[in-house]
Amino acid sequence: MNPGSLAVAAWRGCAQTFGRPRLLLPVSTLKVQTCLQSSERVPAARLPYRVKVSSEKRYAWCACGHSQKQPFCDGAHKTKAPSIAPLRFTPEKSKAVMLCACKETKNPPYCDGSHFKVIFQDIKKSVKGIFKS
Numbered sequence: 001m002n003p004g005s006l007a008v009a010a011w012r013g014c015a016q017t018f019g020r021p022r023l024l025l026p027v028s029t030l031k032v033q034t035c036l037q038s039s040e041r042v043p044a045a046r047l048p049y050r051v052k053v054s055s056e057k058r059y060a061w062c063a064c065g066h067s068q069k070q071p072f073c074d075g076a077h078k079t080k081a082p083s084i085a086p087l088r089f090t091p092e093k094s095k096a097v098m099l100c101a102c103k104e105t106k107n108p109p110y111c112d113g114s115h116f117k118v119i120f121q122d123i124k125k126s127v128k129g130i131f132k133s
């Protein structure tokens with residue numbers, strides 16, 4: 001399953017659980033985080049996290065989106081998404097970085113702008129829903 005269809009599947013799961021998506025953007029973090037019935041990757045948020053990292057520390061970036069300590073792993077994948085392991089990394093330099101929260105980046109754990117695609121898909125679905133009813 002490619003990342004795009006994975007995001008759509010996760011979104012459909014949330015929409016079935018919580019009703020039709022609204023035009024309010026970004027989607028509330030609470031709503032996204034409470035959609036934990038999925039055993040697949042879910043977006044933790046629609047925008048990246050700005051985090052100061054140290055080159056002397058090793059980090060575990062949450063790849064499944066279920067962690068309550070975003071953008072880092074809290075072990076939630078063990079029960080919520082056992083097939084998705086966190087990405088362990090040590091930054092080359094100590095500096096502030098943008099870590100992906102939408103979980104669609106092609107350059108994990110760093111944001112590559114893929115969240116715009118996720119936001120665009122949200123808008124497209126919301127607009128489609130308005131004109132259907």
Ligand code: FES
Nearest residue numbers: 100101102111114
């Ligand atoms: S937050 Fe995921 S690519 Fe930007």
